Amino acid sequence: MASPVEALLRDQLTERRQKLEDAADLIPGDEQVRRLLREVDAALNRMDKGTFGICESCQDTIEADRLVADPLMEYCLDHLTRPQRQALERDLDLAAQVLRGLLPPPSQRFPGYEVARHYEGAGPVSGDYCDAVGAQDGSLYFAIGDVSGKGVAASMLMAHLHATLRALVPLNLPLDQLVTRASGLFCESALPSHFATLVLGRALRGGEVEISNAGHVPPLIVRGRDIERVAPTGIPIGMFCDARFTSTRLRLSPGDTILLYTDGVNEARNDSGEEYGIDRLTGHLAKSAAQAAPDMVGALLHDLKVFRSGAAQADDMTLMAVRRLD
Ligand SMILES: [Zn+2]
Secondary structure (H helix, E strand, O other): OHHHHHHHHHHHHHHHHHHHHHHHOOOOHHHHHHHHHHHHHHHHHHHHHOOOOOOOOOOOOOHHHHHHHHOOOOOHHOOHHHHHHHHHHHHHHHHHHHHHHOOOOOOOEOOOOEEEEEEEOOOOOOEEEEEEOOOOOOOOEEEEEEOOHHHHHHHHHHHHHHHHHHHHHOOOOOHHHHHHEEEEEEEHOOOOOEEEEEEEEOOOOOEEEEEEEEEEOOOEEOOOOOOEOEEEEEEEEOOOOOOOOOOOOOEEOOOOOOOOOOOOOOOOEEEOEEEOHHHEEEEHHHHHHOOOOOHHHHHHHHHHHHHOOOOOOOOOOEEEEEEOOO
């Protein structure tokens, strides 16, 4: 039986075929339209024969995220021709540039807060997400997230999540409703197998902070040597279209920092396979609590580098520090 993803792709291809036929009526004889029609028909034909998603050269499975990005794929990554491979590399470079354009600046100031971030994909494109944006009422929204899966499909959903939250923030909704809406929108447009963990926070000028943690690794509140964890208040977004979300409230004193990170940080491993872990992260933060946000991020990266001692980075890694100023 065809997988749900294949069923979804079939719908997509059938719809695309209809559009191409309409286009062929409008511009008869257009070589590109005719070629695309042939390719779409060939893909639909492969679905009928049960050979869809199988490399024509080695009969191995084609990488799922590549198929989702382009259901017309006929070859696995190992069996692309040289021009195909070069075209793919150009596309990936372009996608990476687009994604970098969505990131907030490495360090920023907002009324009463400074924010610093570090973003490092394990591959050219990443499903990690972070953002910090000031609202019209002077409050600061900050977010970090991790889309399930890897590669192009995950990064497209990350871009989608970015656009969704940027569109929702100006509506000035209560935070729990904002996350509930974002989850619904993500659910409607993402593949059934995709979801995202997300922390969304709103910080007011006077230090009042509200945080919703949808299934993400716990943000750490750094108050001098005291480090508190903000446990998840709900499941990841996009899993169920009608899921509801809640939030917790806390208060930051001047000098307190919220450290947000993705699991690529706490799950980083050294050559002996040992995990960096949240306890080590907490221990390190207790020593760097007095630092400005960019220095705190820099010091943590240094500690991770020393810990890894040359072991390769296996996962995307994102860090963001939100510090209340004096
Ligand atoms: Zn192959």
